[in-house]
Amino acid sequence: MESNYGITVQGLLAAAVRMATPLLLAGLGGLFSAKSGIVSMFLEGFMLVGAFMGFLGSVLTGSAYLGILFAIAGGMLMGLIMAVLAVSGRANQTILGVGINIFALGITSYFQSVLFGSKRPTNVSVFYDIPIPGLSKIPYIGAIFNNSLFVYAAFLLVPVVWYVLYRTPAGLAIRAVGENPDSVATLGGNVIKIRYCCLLIAGALAGLGGASLTIGQTGQFMENISSGRGYIALAAMIFGRFSPIGVLIGSLLFGFADGLQLRMQTAGTAIPYQLLSMMPYVVTILALVVFVKKSMAPAAMGRPYTKQK
């Protein structure tokens, strides 16, 4: 699947788009929580749970589509836990994110060992590539239109999320809560409820992003399969100045770096593979250093909200 291309424009584009997909889904999810003023440190943990639940659902039901439902449910459950602790519990959101991520790493590895042990299920139902008739035949960029449903869904969600956040009353309420929760409350809005909803959406989307790593690719779950992608999605969000288009560009940039290094590894260059596999992480740091001059985070980010009496 990956090695057919060598390093060509098509191959690189296809790989970039494929590698960007989990980042994009998680980043769009993180956008909802960030816009409502909650630090999205938890993305890594949400993705891991989504990856495992998607895999588990697919194994249990034999259907990759039902796997998606499992992943979304798992992500939303994590979102609910985060909401109870961060919004109702008013605890430090960064520390909670660390806790969520450690817990997710533990619980997914634990159930992987308990349920499957060394007997890895084979023939797990996954999403196959669906070429879009006509578009997939375009020279050079055609490869983009020969991908799995996850990829199309992720890219179609960009305008959807943009529309929701910037052109609907709900989106206005979310952004207002992230900038100035007290004024939203004064106008009769329910800050707590909006933040709960945003964390549930973040959970669903990040869970989906995680599922794209298992049932969207090889059909296998491995311990810590997300290996930092949740944090890269967080970086894509900061790099993209907390906008859906920005998250798209950030995800594509990191996806491209990841795709390029994978291609170079399979093409067998003289460069040691470890130096190649560093590349996405180096690019992440450089992108933040070069392009992010000042924080564009919502004003109320990270501040627990207490209802004024």
Place this chain on the structure above:
Amino acid sequence: MMKPLINKKNVTKHSHNKGRIQAISSFLAILMALLLSGLTISITGVNPFAAIRVLFSGAFGSSYAFSETLLRTTPILIASIGLAISFRCNLTSVGAEGQMIIGAIAATFTGLKISLASPVLEILVCIIAGFLGGALFGAIPGYLKAKLGTSEIIVTIMLNYIAIDLLSYLLDGPMREGGSFYPQSALLDQSVWLPKIIAGTRLHAGFIIAIVFDIIYFFLMFRTPLGFKIRAVGFNSKAAEYAGVNVGRSILTAMMLSGGLAGIAGAIEIFGVHHRLLNGFTAGVGFDALAVALLGKLNPVGVFLASLFFAALKVGSNTMQHVMQVPTSIVYVIQGLLILFVFTDTLIKDKLLYFEKRLKTKQSGE
């Protein structure tokens, strides 16, 4: 485990009763986290109490088991003191894992290259090299944070992955033992191995070094101008700046000290346990240290007890897996739950205060 988790500030600032309520809510938080962990263990069909008994005997059951727990405590404690310094400066560093690796690389490289007449001096030079390696690696996120405001969380996480790749590269090429089939460095000369402090065990002098650092941490943070500056920046960087503290320099210093300590933790793991550089030698200590620094509430005693607790979990969980087939990943479940519950104990505290208030109004009404 309990006492250090009480936030001392709250105890002294508020009434005696509020302090007690804080203590009770912390205790309930820990109890709830452990109950949920027990429930997770019972899913496998294993009696959680039996599992915990096995875990405890695995960690403390014999003097050898106990020495293994202290051995494991050593790098966790040193690295978590480092993280505590950065957290005191309100920097969320997640970089201990990578800084440990760079410190270990620097120390091992030095140990293999130099040959001093005095082994003690040579060990010292190597540990200082480990400190410098970690400090330089910590300086990257510190500098970027101070100059550009770049998120230290993301930079430290990315640097962890970069360090893991760098170590793997060095062990495949430049630092690989000549003719070795395995990706590992040459063995350090036995004269520079950290001496054992209990015969017949693996416990080495690094444990004493860790305790010394814990004491130094207390004096540095609470008895020196540098510690005061770091805490002032962490408490309110604007106010600190107004009071004449160089915020950028404090951030850089805190991150370098933090990285340096992680670097020493890495060096000590190599010179005390493995005696050569290996892939994966950190065994997740950098991440354990993160949980420890948080759960120890950045307090010298708290961090020590939390290190001991997590080291015991790690060591005991191996026995538990062996005897009861409970996967060792349960340790991360317990760590995660403890962080989630202990840092949300305000929820419990609010409830307790509410009940106390109701009780009082009832009494006064009678």
